Amino acid sequence: MITPEIVGPLIAAAFTLMVYSFFYRENKAYRFAEHVFIGLAVAHGTVISSKYVWDVALSPLITKGEAFWILPILVGLLFPFFFSKKYFWVYRIPISIVVGTGVGIGMAGLIRSQFIDQIVQTIAPVSPKADIWSSGSHPINALLIAIGTLGTLLFFIFTREQKGLLLYASHIGRWTMMIAFGAAFGFTVMARMSLLIGRMQFLLDPSGIAWYLIPVAIVVLAVVAFAERSKGAKK
């Protein structure tokens, strides 16, 4: 019996394997999966965006007669002018409203939460009783934060020649940044492996049916590789 519980995982497994076929080489199956994924994401975004516009603006306008929604709807209708060479300038009106609102709202919160609050935390009082592994208030951590922050700030002083004391300080800054980049790289590896693990967990789940497609994929890959090798030998 064909049910969504069977077909769904099989389609998901097939697309996963199509994407992973890229590891062998660029191919049409991979391209197909890539295009379907992008198409689905765009379609989903379009549908739920339309639903939101209907719920928030169009429905109150039509059913309750809330006329002020006409204004944002008209502004929204100016976006497609992006595709017109002649009237491209019209598109700048909605985009300037969106960017201006976004920057204004973002900047207002940014000054406090990401500038002042961060400085306050950097110079927070030292507490010998704080946990050394989790708190920046522990004396050793506080010292490391002070040295690292000052060194990194001094690294970016370009109006003076970096020599003498400034050179040593900027070296500390460079090492601090290198350690930070190393940590970021480690976390990136962890994230990428997690994505692979998630898919492998899905494919290898013994209670599911996705793993049925793995031998099929291996056979297809072997046939393709053998055919290519034979073709190469004939040439």
Add this chain to the structure above:
Amino acid sequence: MTEENEMSFFDKLEKVDPRLIYILVFLIVSLPLIRPLGLPISMSPMTIAFYDAVEKVMPGDVVIVSIDYSAASSPEQYPQTKAVMHHLATKGAKIIGLGFWADGTPFIDSAFKDVLGKSKDHPKYGTDFVNLGWIPNGEVGMKALGGDVQGTCPKDYYGTSTGTLPMMKEVKTGRDFKMVITLSSGTPGVPEWIRQIQAQYGVTFLYGVTAVSAPGVRIYFPAQAAGGLEGLAGAAEYEVLLIKYGYKGTLAPPMDSQSLSHLLVIIFIVLGNVGYVLKKHGKAK
């Protein structure tokens, strides 16, 4: 082994087919999933702080759970989502599920179904939890949500008028939120929530992020974010802490895969660097 032999080994390694490395990675990741090793899972201070913050939630407290990730990050973040929902439900919190990423919206519904059995058909839908779905326009949407919840979300994910849902009658603005938890893999995410809700309303704020995002958001802990789950490891640690609530996690075998794959990457990095140094040394001679 002579130095020449050593050099030829590293020369060969340099020219190895990358597909062999892919196969090795696939095997290293797959084997612990088939036969788990049971490696220990250590606790990070961020996860413990996250757990402690949720423990302080009292029955009836309104908690926002924002799904700010897409399908691409779901292997890392969906386990976080399920564990968070389970913990909040156990504490009797009133959960408002919503999201600022269009692609992430279906995960709110899935998480409710996986944790509570049902979503909109659940007898307690509307009284103990709601799904407000997607809110557009990122940070501007967050600002609007804090100012007027029902104006920003006039209908829930299933088309019901938000004002008719019993638990939403008391939730008007950001001041009515007890806690905000974002499960985020990018923008809008942690900084935007801190700017528009945590800093504005003094709400307890927690985050769950992908491992890639973790170094960038750790600066907010513990002053602006009371705790955080970082990647698959954070989710696995949280699952361990939730065992006492009967939560059955699924991340012990994946963490074995994670550890082994990291070991493999470390071996490759060491080999690459040793090869580089030996080659440079050989050229210098």
